[in-house]
Amino acid sequence: xxxxxxxxxxxxxxxxxxxxxxxxxxxxxxxxxxxxxxxxxxxxxxxxxxxxxxxxxxxxxxxxxxxxxxxxxxxxxxxxxxxxxxxxxxxxxxxxxxxxxxxxxxxxxxxxxxxxxx
Amino acid sequence: xxxxxxxxxxxxxxxxxxxxxxxxxxxxxxxxxxxxxxxxxxxxxxxxxxxxxxxxxxxxxxxxxxxxxxxxxxxxxxxxxxxxxxxxxxxxxxxxxxxxxxxxxx
Numbered sequence: 001x002x003x004x005x006x007x008x009x010x011x012x013x014x015x016x017x018x019x020x021x022x023x024x025x026x027x028x029x030x031x032x033x034x035x036x037x038x039x040x041x042x043x044x045x046x047x048x049x050x051x052x053x054x055x056x057x058x059x060x061x062x063x064x065x066x067x068x069x070x071x072x073x074x075x076x077x078x079x080x081x082x083x084x085x086x087x088x089x090x091x092x093x094x095x096x097x098x099x100x101x102x103x104x105x106x107x108x109x110x111x112x113x114x115x116x117x118x
Numbered sequence: 119x120x121x122x123x124x125x126x127x128x129x130x131x132x133x134x135x136x137x138x139x140x141x142x143x144x145x146x147x148x149x150x151x152x153x154x155x156x157x158x159x160x161x162x163x164x165x166x167x168x169x170x171x172x173x174x175x176x177x178x179x180x181x182x183x184x185x186x187x188x189x190x191x192x193x194x195x196x197x198x199x200x201x202x203x204x205x206x207x208x209x210x211x212x213x214x215x216x217x218x219x220x221x222x223x224x
Contacts (some may be wrong), residue, residue, distance in 0.1 A: 033216075037162075045154070045162065045205050050212055058212035060119055087151040094161060103209030104152045106173065108161035 002026040003105045004095045009112030016085050020112055022078040022095030030073045033098035036080045036106060037093035038114075040077060048093075053101065063089075085116045120144050120208050124217035129223065136194040139220045144189045147206035150210035151189045153182055157217075158200045166191065167209075198224075 005044050009018040020036070035050045049069035051057045057069050068081040078095055096105040121144035139153050141151060149169035156162040164173045166182035167187060167201050179200075181192050195201055206217040 037119050044203075045156070045209070045216045047216060048130045050214065057222075060213045060215070100167070102167065103150075103207075103212070103214045104164055104167040105154075105162070105207075106167075108163070110161055 002097065004097060004107060006093065006095045006109045006112035009093065009114045011115045011117065012085055013118050014116055015060065016116075017081070017083045018085065018114060020080040020082070020093055020095075020114070022080075022109060024076050024095075024097070025076065027097065027099070029048060029071050029076050029078055033101050034069070034071065034078045035079035035096045035098065036067075036069060036078075037094045037096055037105065037108075038089075039094070039111075040088070040091040046091075050103070051078070051098075054058075069072075082114070085114075087116050090114060090116045119213060120147060120211060120215055122206050122208055122217040124204075124206055124220050126220060127218065128221040128223065130224070131196055132224065133196055133198055135196045136192065137196065138203055139191045139206075141184075141189045141217050142189070143189075143208055143210075144171065146186045147208050147210035149185045150208055151182070151184065152207045152209055153180075153191045154205045154207065154216075155200075155202045156205060162205070164169075165204075193222075197223075202209055 092111040095109040097107040153166040
């Protein structure tokens with residue numbers, strides 16, 4: 001059974017850093033396309049990072065240069081390193097898997113909440 | 119990045135009704151559109167991928183169509199569990215982008 005469990009969220013001051021983790025089971029993270037998607041309070045879904053099975057990564061302009069997606073093969077875990085955090089980064093962050101490798105997210109975690117506030 | 123524009127932003131319907139949600143891409147994206155359902159307190163779920171392919175386990179009352187820049191999600195015979203927010207998402211180029219969502223209310 002595929003499972004994705006996010007952790008690492010919390011309250012952080014503007015300008016601070018946070019690393020989110022997504023512990024995965026039932027499949028191999030390095031063989032899948034993996035993504036982080038967020039939902040700010042009262043807003044829609046925003047795709048914030050993707051890593052292809054080959055290691056290529058993409059980010060939207062809103063987080064480029066501040067966020068980094070990575071994976072640890074030995075721990076079968078996905079990460080999102082978030083630096084220079086802003087109030088507008090406050091959101092529920094979901095980890096998701098694209099098993100079809102077509103940028104279709106068919107497995108999702110339950111999310112971890114990040115609050116950026118002074 | 120490719121922009122996805124959904125309409126309407128909200129929609130009221132009754133159990134048993136049929137509804138259609140549209141999504142327009144800022145450039146041609148072939149059939150590279152996926153549709154998700156999102157309920158409060160739960161993770162999103164994919165309903166349709168590649169514009170018209172029903173994800174395994176999704177009821178057949180959901181269907182999708184379109185190509186190029188214009189796409190639709192249709193639900194016939196609305197059930198109580200269908201009242202949620204729906205998002206389109208382009209998978210034509212990275213980074214993928216979502217539409218702003220359509221809230222389907224009773």
